[in-house]
Amino acid sequence: MKITKICLGRISVPLRVPFKTALRRVDSVEDIIVEIHTAEGAVGYGEAPPTGVITGDTAEGIIGAIRGHIAPALLGRDVDDFEDVIKLVQSAVVHNTSAKAAVDMALYDLYGQSCKLPVHRLLGSARRTITTDITVSVNSPEEMARDALDAVQRGYDTIKVKVGINPSLDVERLAAIRQAIGPDLRLRIDANQAWSPKEAIRILNRMEEKDLSIELVEQPVKALDIEGLRSVTAESPIPVLADESVFSPADALRIMQLHAADMINIKLMKCGGLYPAQQIIAAAEVYGVECMLGCMLEAKVSVNAAVELACAKKAITRIDLDGPVLCREDPVIGGAVFAEKDITVSNEPGMGIKGIEGIRYLD
Structure with a gap:
Protein backbone atom coordinates (compact mmCIF):
# COMPACT_ATOMS: atom_id res chain seq x y z
CA MET A 1 0.00 0.00 0.00
CA LEU A 117 -7.57 -7.13 10.88
CA PRO A 118 -8.95 -4.56 13.32
CA VAL A 119 -6.20 -2.64 15.08
CA HIS A 120 -7.11 -3.96 18.54
CA ARG A 121 -6.42 -7.49 17.28
CA LEU A 122 -3.09 -6.41 15.81
CA LEU A 123 -2.08 -4.97 19.20
CA GLY A 124 -3.27 -7.65 21.59
CA SER A 125 -7.03 -8.27 21.56
CA ALA A 126 -7.72 -8.32 25.32
CA ARG A 127 -11.44 -7.42 25.10
CA ARG A 128 -14.09 -5.88 22.85
CA THR A 129 -15.93 -3.63 25.30
CA ILE A 130 -14.77 -1.04 27.82
CA THR A 131 -16.51 1.33 30.24
CA THR A 132 -15.62 5.01 30.46
CA ASP A 133 -16.15 7.59 33.15
CA ILE A 134 -17.66 10.99 32.33
CA THR A 135 -16.28 14.39 33.27
CA VAL A 136 -18.05 17.01 35.38
CA SER A 137 -16.63 20.48 34.73
CA VAL A 138 -15.61 22.78 37.55
CA ASN A 139 -18.44 25.13 38.58
CA SER A 140 -20.26 26.02 41.79
CA PRO A 141 -20.82 23.05 44.14
CA GLU A 142 -24.56 23.14 43.45
CA GLU A 143 -24.16 23.09 39.66
CA MET A 144 -21.57 20.32 39.81
CA ALA A 145 -23.86 18.22 42.00
CA ARG A 146 -26.65 18.64 39.42
CA ASP A 147 -24.30 17.68 36.58
CA ALA A 148 -23.10 14.60 38.46
CA LEU A 149 -26.65 13.51 39.18
CA ASP A 150 -27.52 13.95 35.51
CA ALA A 151 -24.56 11.69 34.59
CA VAL A 152 -25.80 9.03 37.00
CA GLN A 153 -29.26 9.20 35.48
CA ARG A 154 -27.64 8.62 32.07
CA GLY A 155 -26.16 5.39 33.45
CA TYR A 156 -22.62 6.38 34.46
CA ASP A 157 -21.17 4.74 37.56
CA THR A 158 -17.81 6.56 37.54
CA ILE A 159 -17.64 10.36 37.64
CA LYS A 160 -14.47 12.34 36.99
CA VAL A 161 -14.67 15.72 38.70
CA LYS A 162 -12.62 18.74 37.66
CA VAL A 163 -11.30 20.79 40.59
CA GLY A 164 -8.69 23.49 41.14
CA ILE A 165 -10.48 26.77 40.38
CA ASN A 166 -10.67 28.42 43.79
CA PRO A 167 -9.17 25.46 45.69
CA SER A 168 -10.87 26.56 48.92
CA LEU A 169 -14.12 25.27 47.38
CA ASP A 170 -12.78 21.89 46.22
CA VAL A 171 -13.77 19.92 49.33
CA GLU A 172 -17.20 21.56 49.29
CA ARG A 173 -17.61 20.65 45.61
CA LEU A 174 -16.86 16.98 46.24
CA ALA A 175 -19.05 16.87 49.34
CA ALA A 176 -22.00 18.24 47.36
CA ILE A 177 -21.47 15.70 44.58
CA ARG A 178 -21.11 12.78 46.98
CA GLN A 179 -24.29 13.78 48.78
CA ALA A 180 -26.15 14.02 45.46
CA ILE A 181 -25.05 10.68 43.97
CA GLY A 182 -24.79 8.57 47.12
CA PRO A 183 -21.96 6.47 48.59
CA ASP A 184 -21.57 3.69 46.03
CA LEU A 185 -20.52 5.33 42.79
CA ARG A 186 -16.85 5.96 41.99
CA LEU A 187 -15.47 9.51 42.10
CA ARG A 188 -12.20 10.54 40.50
CA ILE A 189 -10.82 14.06 40.71
CA ASP A 190 -8.57 15.97 38.34
CA ALA A 191 -6.79 19.12 39.53
CA ASN A 192 -5.05 19.81 36.19
CA GLN A 193 -1.87 21.00 37.98
CA ALA A 194 -3.78 23.57 40.07
CA TRP A 195 -2.42 22.85 43.55
CA SER A 196 0.93 23.27 45.26
CA PRO A 197 2.26 20.07 46.86
CA LYS A 198 1.41 21.24 50.40
CA GLU A 199 -2.02 22.42 49.29
CA ALA A 200 -2.66 19.09 47.56
CA ILE A 201 -1.77 17.07 50.64
CA ARG A 202 -3.97 19.27 52.84
CA ILE A 203 -6.98 19.12 50.50
CA LEU A 204 -6.68 15.38 49.90
CA ASN A 205 -6.48 14.70 53.63
CA ARG A 206 -9.58 16.85 54.17
CA MET A 207 -11.42 14.81 51.54
CA GLU A 208 -10.36 11.60 53.26
CA GLU A 209 -11.44 12.90 56.68
CA LYS A 210 -14.88 13.69 55.24
CA ASP A 211 -15.13 10.13 53.93
CA LEU A 212 -15.73 11.23 50.33
CA SER A 213 -14.35 7.94 48.95
CA ILE A 214 -12.19 9.38 46.18
CA GLU A 215 -10.78 6.67 43.91
CA LEU A 216 -7.81 8.69 42.63
CA VAL A 217 -6.50 12.21 42.12
CA GLU A 218 -5.13 13.17 38.73
CA GLN A 219 -2.16 15.53 38.30
CA PRO A 220 -2.44 17.48 41.57
CA VAL A 221 0.69 19.63 40.96
CA LYS A 222 2.55 21.31 38.11
CA ALA A 223 3.66 18.98 35.32
CA LEU A 224 7.38 19.64 35.74
CA ASP A 225 7.32 19.39 39.54
CA ILE A 226 8.22 15.71 39.74
CA GLU A 227 9.59 16.03 43.28
CA GLY A 228 6.35 17.73 44.33
CA LEU A 229 4.35 14.98 42.66
CA ARG A 230 6.48 12.41 44.46
CA SER A 231 5.88 14.06 47.84
CA VAL A 232 2.11 14.14 47.27
CA THR A 233 2.15 10.47 46.26
CA ALA A 234 4.08 9.59 49.42
CA GLU A 235 1.75 11.49 51.77
CA SER A 236 -1.64 11.37 50.06
CA PRO A 237 -4.32 9.02 51.42
CA ILE A 238 -5.72 8.93 47.86
CA PRO A 239 -3.84 7.23 44.96
CA VAL A 240 -2.15 9.66 42.56
CA LEU A 241 -2.39 9.47 38.75
CA ALA A 242 0.23 11.31 36.68
CA ASP A 243 -1.13 12.96 33.54
CA GLU A 244 0.49 16.16 32.27
CA SER A 245 3.80 14.99 33.78
CA VAL A 246 3.84 12.11 31.28
CA PHE A 247 4.42 12.83 27.62
CA SER A 248 7.10 10.41 26.47
CA PRO A 249 7.92 6.82 27.42
CA ALA A 250 11.01 8.27 29.13
CA ASP A 251 8.77 10.51 31.29
CA ALA A 252 6.67 7.51 32.27
CA LEU A 253 9.73 5.41 33.07
CA ARG A 254 11.21 8.14 35.29
CA ILE A 255 7.96 8.48 37.26
CA MET A 256 7.74 4.71 37.72
CA GLN A 257 11.36 4.45 38.85
CA LEU A 258 10.94 7.30 41.35
CA HIS A 259 7.45 6.16 42.38
CA ALA A 260 6.42 9.74 41.80
CA ALA A 261 2.85 8.54 41.09
CA ASP A 262 0.82 5.40 41.68
CA MET A 263 -0.60 5.25 38.14
CA ILE A 264 0.03 6.68 34.67
CA ASN A 265 -2.48 8.38 32.37
CA ILE A 266 -1.67 7.71 28.70
CA LYS A 267 -3.04 10.10 26.11
CA LEU A 268 -2.19 9.65 22.44
CA MET A 269 -1.93 13.41 21.95
CA LYS A 270 0.70 13.71 24.66
CA CYS A 271 2.89 10.76 23.72
CA GLY A 272 2.60 10.96 19.92
CA GLY A 273 0.35 8.04 19.01
CA LEU A 274 -0.19 4.32 19.39
CA TYR A 275 3.44 3.38 18.80
CA PRO A 276 4.94 5.29 21.77
CA ALA A 277 1.85 4.53 23.88
CA GLN A 278 2.70 0.85 23.62
CA GLN A 279 6.20 1.59 24.91
CA ILE A 280 4.68 3.24 27.98
CA ILE A 281 2.44 0.22 28.50
CA ALA A 282 5.41 -2.14 28.19
CA ALA A 283 7.25 -0.21 30.94
CA ALA A 284 4.13 -0.24 33.10
CA GLU A 285 3.87 -4.00 32.73
CA VAL A 286 7.50 -4.38 33.86
CA TYR A 287 6.98 -2.14 36.92
CA GLY A 288 3.52 -3.45 37.75
CA VAL A 289 1.91 -0.01 37.31
CA GLU A 290 -1.69 0.32 36.20
CA CYS A 291 -2.57 2.75 33.41
CA MET A 292 -5.54 4.90 32.54
CA LEU A 293 -6.20 5.66 28.89
CA GLY A 294 -7.50 9.18 28.51
CA CYS A 295 -8.22 11.78 25.85
CA MET A 296 -8.31 15.51 25.34
CA LEU A 297 -11.50 17.10 24.08
CA GLU A 298 -11.57 15.10 20.85
CA ALA A 299 -14.17 13.81 18.42
CA LYS A 300 -14.50 10.13 17.63
CA VAL A 301 -11.67 9.59 15.13
CA SER A 302 -8.83 9.93 17.63
CA VAL A 303 -10.78 8.60 20.60
CA ASN A 304 -11.61 5.59 18.42
CA ALA A 305 -7.86 4.92 18.10
CA ALA A 306 -7.55 5.05 21.90
CA VAL A 307 -10.44 2.57 22.16
CA GLU A 308 -8.55 0.17 19.90
CA LEU A 309 -5.54 0.36 22.24
CA ALA A 310 -7.64 0.07 25.40
CA CYS A 311 -9.26 -3.07 24.01
CA ALA A 312 -5.84 -4.54 23.24
CA LYS A 313 -4.00 -4.20 26.57
CA LYS A 314 -4.92 -5.42 30.06
CA ALA A 315 -2.47 -3.01 31.72
CA ILE A 316 -5.04 -0.34 30.93
CA THR A 317 -7.37 -0.71 33.89
CA ARG A 318 -9.17 2.64 33.82
CA ILE A 319 -10.86 4.41 30.94
CA ASP A 320 -11.42 8.15 30.50
CA LEU A 321 -12.56 8.30 26.88
CA ASP A 322 -15.64 10.48 27.18
CA GLY A 323 -14.81 13.00 24.43
CA PRO A 324 -17.46 11.77 21.96
CA VAL A 325 -20.25 11.63 24.57
CA LEU A 326 -19.48 15.21 25.62
CA CYS A 327 -20.20 16.27 22.02
CA ARG A 328 -23.68 17.26 20.89
CA GLU A 329 -23.30 15.31 17.63
CA ASP A 330 -21.07 12.67 16.02
CA PRO A 331 -19.82 13.41 12.48
CA VAL A 332 -17.86 10.15 12.22
CA ILE A 333 -19.28 7.24 10.23
CA GLY A 334 -18.20 3.84 11.54
CA GLY A 335 -15.68 3.03 14.22
CA ALA A 336 -16.42 2.20 17.86
CA VAL A 337 -19.96 2.42 19.21
CA PHE A 338 -20.35 4.83 22.14
CA ALA A 339 -23.49 3.96 24.12
CA GLU A 340 -22.93 6.42 26.97
CA LYS A 341 -20.53 4.66 29.39
CA ASP A 342 -20.31 1.44 27.33
CA ILE A 343 -17.93 1.47 24.36
CA THR A 344 -17.70 -1.41 21.90
CA VAL A 345 -14.76 -1.53 19.51
CA SER A 346 -15.35 -2.07 15.81
CA ASN A 347 -14.45 -5.44 14.33
CA GLU A 348 -13.86 -3.93 10.87
CA PRO A 349 -10.32 -3.96 9.42
CA GLY A 350 -8.17 -1.07 10.60
CA MET A 351 -10.08 1.42 12.74
CA GLY A 352 -13.44 0.80 11.05
CA ILE A 353 -13.95 4.47 10.08
CA LYS A 354 -15.89 4.87 6.83
CA GLY A 355 -15.98 8.65 6.57
CA ILE A 356 -16.41 11.98 8.36
Whole structure:
Protein backbone atom coordinates (compact mmCIF):
# COMPACT_ATOMS: atom_id res chain seq x y z
CA MET A 1 0.00 0.00 0.00
CA LYS A 2 2.00 2.95 -1.29
CA ILE A 3 1.19 6.35 0.22
CA THR A 4 0.19 8.73 -2.55
CA LYS A 5 -1.51 11.66 -0.81
CA ILE A 6 -1.99 13.17 2.65
CA CYS A 7 -4.98 15.49 3.01
CA LEU A 8 -5.80 17.80 5.92
CA GLY A 9 -9.11 19.27 7.00
CA ARG A 10 -10.95 20.76 9.95
CA ILE A 11 -14.07 19.72 11.83
CA SER A 12 -16.14 21.64 14.36
CA VAL A 13 -18.38 19.79 16.80
CA PRO A 14 -20.35 21.65 19.52
CA LEU A 15 -20.25 20.36 23.08
CA ARG A 16 -23.39 19.58 25.08
CA VAL A 17 -22.26 22.01 27.79
CA PRO A 18 -19.11 24.15 28.17
CA PHE A 19 -16.07 22.20 29.37
CA LYS A 20 -14.30 24.02 32.20
CA THR A 21 -11.11 23.05 34.04
CA ALA A 22 -8.42 24.83 36.04
CA LEU A 23 -6.65 25.45 32.71
CA ARG A 24 -9.31 26.42 30.17
CA ARG A 25 -12.90 26.67 28.94
CA VAL A 26 -14.02 25.01 25.68
CA ASP A 27 -17.39 25.28 23.92
CA SER A 28 -16.75 23.15 20.84
CA VAL A 29 -14.28 20.60 19.51
CA GLU A 30 -12.18 22.21 16.75
CA ASP A 31 -9.88 19.50 15.42
CA ILE A 32 -7.56 18.80 12.50
CA ILE A 33 -8.39 15.70 10.43
CA VAL A 34 -5.73 13.71 8.57
CA GLU A 35 -6.48 11.44 5.62
CA ILE A 36 -3.68 9.24 4.26
CA HIS A 37 -4.49 7.85 0.80
CA THR A 38 -2.82 4.90 -0.92
CA ALA A 39 -2.43 3.81 -4.54
CA GLU A 40 -4.92 1.00 -3.85
CA GLY A 41 -7.65 3.48 -2.91
CA ALA A 42 -7.50 2.84 0.85
CA VAL A 43 -7.84 5.76 3.26
CA GLY A 44 -6.55 5.94 6.84
CA TYR A 45 -8.00 8.52 9.22
CA GLY A 46 -6.40 10.48 12.04
CA GLU A 47 -7.35 13.47 14.20
CA ALA A 48 -5.56 16.01 16.37
CA PRO A 49 -7.07 18.58 18.76
CA PRO A 50 -5.11 21.83 19.17
CA THR A 51 -4.67 21.78 22.95
CA GLY A 52 -1.98 24.41 23.32
CA VAL A 53 -2.41 24.87 27.05
CA ILE A 54 -1.44 21.21 27.62
CA THR A 55 0.52 19.91 24.63
CA GLY A 56 1.69 23.23 23.19
CA ASP A 57 0.13 22.26 19.85
CA THR A 58 -1.95 24.86 17.99
CA ALA A 59 -4.00 24.18 14.85
CA GLU A 60 -1.46 26.04 12.73
CA GLY A 61 1.40 24.15 14.39
CA ILE A 62 -0.23 20.78 13.73
CA ILE A 63 -0.83 21.67 10.08
CA GLY A 64 2.72 22.98 9.68
CA ALA A 65 4.34 19.94 11.30
CA ILE A 66 2.44 17.53 9.05
CA ARG A 67 2.81 19.48 5.81
CA GLY A 68 6.36 20.64 6.37
CA HIS A 69 7.96 17.60 7.97
CA ILE A 70 5.88 14.43 8.40
CA ALA A 71 4.09 14.22 5.04
CA PRO A 72 7.27 14.70 2.94
CA ALA A 73 8.89 11.84 4.88
CA LEU A 74 5.97 9.49 4.18
CA LEU A 75 4.91 10.19 0.60
CA GLY A 76 5.89 7.32 -1.67
CA ARG A 77 6.55 4.95 1.23
CA ASP A 78 4.83 1.56 1.54
CA VAL A 79 2.58 1.11 4.58
CA ASP A 80 3.53 -2.57 4.67
CA ASP A 81 7.07 -1.52 5.66
CA PHE A 82 5.33 -0.62 8.86
CA GLU A 83 8.15 -0.52 11.41
CA ASP A 84 10.16 1.87 9.26
CA VAL A 85 7.19 4.02 8.31
CA ILE A 86 5.81 4.39 11.82
CA LYS A 87 9.25 5.34 13.18
CA LEU A 88 9.56 8.01 10.48
CA VAL A 89 6.61 9.80 12.05
CA GLN A 90 8.42 10.14 15.37
CA SER A 91 11.76 11.18 13.84
CA ALA A 92 10.46 13.63 11.22
CA VAL A 93 10.12 16.51 13.70
CA VAL A 94 10.74 17.09 17.41
CA HIS A 95 7.85 17.61 19.83
CA ASN A 96 4.55 18.22 17.92
CA THR A 97 3.04 15.15 19.58
CA SER A 98 -0.53 15.82 18.45
CA ALA A 99 0.48 15.99 14.80
CA LYS A 100 2.45 12.77 15.20
CA ALA A 101 -0.48 11.07 16.92
CA ALA A 102 -2.90 11.95 14.10
CA VAL A 103 -0.58 10.55 11.43
CA ASP A 104 0.37 7.54 13.56
CA MET A 105 -3.26 6.44 14.00
CA ALA A 106 -3.99 6.92 10.29
CA LEU A 107 -1.06 4.62 9.50
CA TYR A 108 -2.28 1.99 11.97
CA ASP A 109 -5.69 2.27 10.32
CA LEU A 110 -4.14 1.55 6.91
CA TYR A 111 -1.94 -1.26 8.24
CA GLY A 112 -4.95 -2.96 9.81
CA GLN A 113 -6.78 -2.66 6.49
CA SER A 114 -3.76 -4.16 4.71
CA CYS A 115 -3.67 -7.08 7.16
CA LYS A 116 -7.49 -7.37 7.07
CA LEU A 117 -7.57 -7.13 10.88
CA PRO A 118 -8.95 -4.56 13.32
CA VAL A 119 -6.20 -2.64 15.08
CA HIS A 120 -7.11 -3.96 18.54
CA ARG A 121 -6.42 -7.49 17.28
CA LEU A 122 -3.09 -6.41 15.81
CA LEU A 123 -2.08 -4.97 19.20
CA GLY A 124 -3.27 -7.65 21.59
CA SER A 125 -7.03 -8.27 21.56
CA ALA A 126 -7.72 -8.32 25.32
CA ARG A 127 -11.44 -7.42 25.10
CA ARG A 128 -14.09 -5.88 22.85
CA THR A 129 -15.93 -3.63 25.30
CA ILE A 130 -14.77 -1.04 27.82
CA THR A 131 -16.51 1.33 30.24
CA THR A 132 -15.62 5.01 30.46
CA ASP A 133 -16.15 7.59 33.15
CA ILE A 134 -17.66 10.99 32.33
CA THR A 135 -16.28 14.39 33.27
CA VAL A 136 -18.05 17.01 35.38
CA SER A 137 -16.63 20.48 34.73
CA VAL A 138 -15.61 22.78 37.55
CA ASN A 139 -18.44 25.13 38.58
CA SER A 140 -20.26 26.02 41.79
CA PRO A 141 -20.82 23.05 44.14
CA GLU A 142 -24.56 23.14 43.45
CA GLU A 143 -24.16 23.09 39.66
CA MET A 144 -21.57 20.32 39.81
CA ALA A 145 -23.86 18.22 42.00
CA ARG A 146 -26.65 18.64 39.42
CA ASP A 147 -24.30 17.68 36.58
CA ALA A 148 -23.10 14.60 38.46
CA LEU A 149 -26.65 13.51 39.18
CA ASP A 150 -27.52 13.95 35.51
CA ALA A 151 -24.56 11.69 34.59
CA VAL A 152 -25.80 9.03 37.00
CA GLN A 153 -29.26 9.20 35.48
CA ARG A 154 -27.64 8.62 32.07
CA GLY A 155 -26.16 5.39 33.45
CA TYR A 156 -22.62 6.38 34.46
CA ASP A 157 -21.17 4.74 37.56
CA THR A 158 -17.81 6.56 37.54
CA ILE A 159 -17.64 10.36 37.64
CA LYS A 160 -14.47 12.34 36.99
CA VAL A 161 -14.67 15.72 38.70
CA LYS A 162 -12.62 18.74 37.66
CA VAL A 163 -11.30 20.79 40.59
CA GLY A 164 -8.69 23.49 41.14
CA ILE A 165 -10.48 26.77 40.38
CA ASN A 166 -10.67 28.42 43.79
CA PRO A 167 -9.17 25.46 45.69
CA SER A 168 -10.87 26.56 48.92
CA LEU A 169 -14.12 25.27 47.38
CA ASP A 170 -12.78 21.89 46.22
CA VAL A 171 -13.77 19.92 49.33
CA GLU A 172 -17.20 21.56 49.29
CA ARG A 173 -17.61 20.65 45.61
CA LEU A 174 -16.86 16.98 46.24
CA ALA A 175 -19.05 16.87 49.34
CA ALA A 176 -22.00 18.24 47.36
CA ILE A 177 -21.47 15.70 44.58
CA ARG A 178 -21.11 12.78 46.98
CA GLN A 179 -24.29 13.78 48.78
CA ALA A 180 -26.15 14.02 45.46
CA ILE A 181 -25.05 10.68 43.97
CA GLY A 182 -24.79 8.57 47.12
CA PRO A 183 -21.96 6.47 48.59
CA ASP A 184 -21.57 3.69 46.03
CA LEU A 185 -20.52 5.33 42.79
CA ARG A 186 -16.85 5.96 41.99
CA LEU A 187 -15.47 9.51 42.10
CA ARG A 188 -12.20 10.54 40.50
CA ILE A 189 -10.82 14.06 40.71
CA ASP A 190 -8.57 15.97 38.34
CA ALA A 191 -6.79 19.12 39.53
CA ASN A 192 -5.05 19.81 36.19
CA GLN A 193 -1.87 21.00 37.98
CA ALA A 194 -3.78 23.57 40.07
CA TRP A 195 -2.42 22.85 43.55
CA SER A 196 0.93 23.27 45.26
CA PRO A 197 2.26 20.07 46.86
CA LYS A 198 1.41 21.24 50.40
CA GLU A 199 -2.02 22.42 49.29
CA ALA A 200 -2.66 19.09 47.56
CA ILE A 201 -1.77 17.07 50.64
CA ARG A 202 -3.97 19.27 52.84
CA ILE A 203 -6.98 19.12 50.50
CA LEU A 204 -6.68 15.38 49.90
CA ASN A 205 -6.48 14.70 53.63
CA ARG A 206 -9.58 16.85 54.17
CA MET A 207 -11.42 14.81 51.54
CA GLU A 208 -10.36 11.60 53.26
CA GLU A 209 -11.44 12.90 56.68
CA LYS A 210 -14.88 13.69 55.24
CA ASP A 211 -15.13 10.13 53.93
CA LEU A 212 -15.73 11.23 50.33
CA SER A 213 -14.35 7.94 48.95
CA ILE A 214 -12.19 9.38 46.18
CA GLU A 215 -10.78 6.67 43.91
CA LEU A 216 -7.81 8.69 42.63
CA VAL A 217 -6.50 12.21 42.12
CA GLU A 218 -5.13 13.17 38.73
CA GLN A 219 -2.16 15.53 38.30
CA PRO A 220 -2.44 17.48 41.57
CA VAL A 221 0.69 19.63 40.96
CA LYS A 222 2.55 21.31 38.11
CA ALA A 223 3.66 18.98 35.32
CA LEU A 224 7.38 19.64 35.74
CA ASP A 225 7.32 19.39 39.54
CA ILE A 226 8.22 15.71 39.74
CA GLU A 227 9.59 16.03 43.28
CA GLY A 228 6.35 17.73 44.33
CA LEU A 229 4.35 14.98 42.66
CA ARG A 230 6.48 12.41 44.46
CA SER A 231 5.88 14.06 47.84
CA VAL A 232 2.11 14.14 47.27
CA THR A 233 2.15 10.47 46.26
CA ALA A 234 4.08 9.59 49.42
CA GLU A 235 1.75 11.49 51.77
CA SER A 236 -1.64 11.37 50.06
CA PRO A 237 -4.32 9.02 51.42
CA ILE A 238 -5.72 8.93 47.86
CA PRO A 239 -3.84 7.23 44.96
CA VAL A 240 -2.15 9.66 42.56
CA LEU A 241 -2.39 9.47 38.75
CA ALA A 242 0.23 11.31 36.68
CA ASP A 243 -1.13 12.96 33.54
CA GLU A 244 0.49 16.16 32.27
CA SER A 245 3.80 14.99 33.78
CA VAL A 246 3.84 12.11 31.28
CA PHE A 247 4.42 12.83 27.62
CA SER A 248 7.10 10.41 26.47
CA PRO A 249 7.92 6.82 27.42
CA ALA A 250 11.01 8.27 29.13
CA ASP A 251 8.77 10.51 31.29
CA ALA A 252 6.67 7.51 32.27
CA LEU A 253 9.73 5.41 33.07
CA ARG A 254 11.21 8.14 35.29
CA ILE A 255 7.96 8.48 37.26
CA MET A 256 7.74 4.71 37.72
CA GLN A 257 11.36 4.45 38.85
CA LEU A 258 10.94 7.30 41.35
CA HIS A 259 7.45 6.16 42.38
CA ALA A 260 6.42 9.74 41.80
CA ALA A 261 2.85 8.54 41.09
CA ASP A 262 0.82 5.40 41.68
CA MET A 263 -0.60 5.25 38.14
CA ILE A 264 0.03 6.68 34.67
CA ASN A 265 -2.48 8.38 32.37
CA ILE A 266 -1.67 7.71 28.70
CA LYS A 267 -3.04 10.10 26.11
CA LEU A 268 -2.19 9.65 22.44
CA MET A 269 -1.93 13.41 21.95
CA LYS A 270 0.70 13.71 24.66
CA CYS A 271 2.89 10.76 23.72
CA GLY A 272 2.60 10.96 19.92
CA GLY A 273 0.35 8.04 19.01
CA LEU A 274 -0.19 4.32 19.39
CA TYR A 275 3.44 3.38 18.80
CA PRO A 276 4.94 5.29 21.77
CA ALA A 277 1.85 4.53 23.88
CA GLN A 278 2.70 0.85 23.62
CA GLN A 279 6.20 1.59 24.91
CA ILE A 280 4.68 3.24 27.98
CA ILE A 281 2.44 0.22 28.50
CA ALA A 282 5.41 -2.14 28.19
CA ALA A 283 7.25 -0.21 30.94
CA ALA A 284 4.13 -0.24 33.10
CA GLU A 285 3.87 -4.00 32.73
CA VAL A 286 7.50 -4.38 33.86
CA TYR A 287 6.98 -2.14 36.92
CA GLY A 288 3.52 -3.45 37.75
CA VAL A 289 1.91 -0.01 37.31
CA GLU A 290 -1.69 0.32 36.20
CA CYS A 291 -2.57 2.75 33.41
CA MET A 292 -5.54 4.90 32.54
CA LEU A 293 -6.20 5.66 28.89
CA GLY A 294 -7.50 9.18 28.51
CA CYS A 295 -8.22 11.78 25.85
CA MET A 296 -8.31 15.51 25.34
CA LEU A 297 -11.50 17.10 24.08
CA GLU A 298 -11.57 15.10 20.85
CA ALA A 299 -14.17 13.81 18.42
CA LYS A 300 -14.50 10.13 17.63
CA VAL A 301 -11.67 9.59 15.13
CA SER A 302 -8.83 9.93 17.63
CA VAL A 303 -10.78 8.60 20.60
CA ASN A 304 -11.61 5.59 18.42
CA ALA A 305 -7.86 4.92 18.10
CA ALA A 306 -7.55 5.05 21.90
CA VAL A 307 -10.44 2.57 22.16
CA GLU A 308 -8.55 0.17 19.90
CA LEU A 309 -5.54 0.36 22.24
CA ALA A 310 -7.64 0.07 25.40
CA CYS A 311 -9.26 -3.07 24.01
CA ALA A 312 -5.84 -4.54 23.24
CA LYS A 313 -4.00 -4.20 26.57
CA LYS A 314 -4.92 -5.42 30.06
CA ALA A 315 -2.47 -3.01 31.72
CA ILE A 316 -5.04 -0.34 30.93
CA THR A 317 -7.37 -0.71 33.89
CA ARG A 318 -9.17 2.64 33.82
CA ILE A 319 -10.86 4.41 30.94
CA ASP A 320 -11.42 8.15 30.50
CA LEU A 321 -12.56 8.30 26.88
CA ASP A 322 -15.64 10.48 27.18
CA GLY A 323 -14.81 13.00 24.43
CA PRO A 324 -17.46 11.77 21.96
CA VAL A 325 -20.25 11.63 24.57
CA LEU A 326 -19.48 15.21 25.62
CA CYS A 327 -20.20 16.27 22.02
CA ARG A 328 -23.68 17.26 20.89
CA GLU A 329 -23.30 15.31 17.63
CA ASP A 330 -21.07 12.67 16.02
CA PRO A 331 -19.82 13.41 12.48
CA VAL A 332 -17.86 10.15 12.22
CA ILE A 333 -19.28 7.24 10.23
CA GLY A 334 -18.20 3.84 11.54
CA GLY A 335 -15.68 3.03 14.22
CA ALA A 336 -16.42 2.20 17.86
CA VAL A 337 -19.96 2.42 19.21
CA PHE A 338 -20.35 4.83 22.14
CA ALA A 339 -23.49 3.96 24.12
CA GLU A 340 -22.93 6.42 26.97
CA LYS A 341 -20.53 4.66 29.39
CA ASP A 342 -20.31 1.44 27.33
CA ILE A 343 -17.93 1.47 24.36
CA THR A 344 -17.70 -1.41 21.90
CA VAL A 345 -14.76 -1.53 19.51
CA SER A 346 -15.35 -2.07 15.81
CA ASN A 347 -14.45 -5.44 14.33
CA GLU A 348 -13.86 -3.93 10.87
CA PRO A 349 -10.32 -3.96 9.42
CA GLY A 350 -8.17 -1.07 10.60
CA MET A 351 -10.08 1.42 12.74
CA GLY A 352 -13.44 0.80 11.05
CA ILE A 353 -13.95 4.47 10.08
CA LYS A 354 -15.89 4.87 6.83
CA GLY A 355 -15.98 8.65 6.57
CA ILE A 356 -16.41 11.98 8.36
CA GLU A 357 -19.22 14.43 7.70
CA GLY A 358 -18.59 18.16 7.55
CA ILE A 359 -14.84 18.18 6.89
CA ARG A 360 -13.59 21.53 5.62
CA TYR A 361 -10.57 20.51 3.55
CA LEU A 362 -7.49 22.73 3.55
CA ASP A 363 -5.92 23.80 0.28
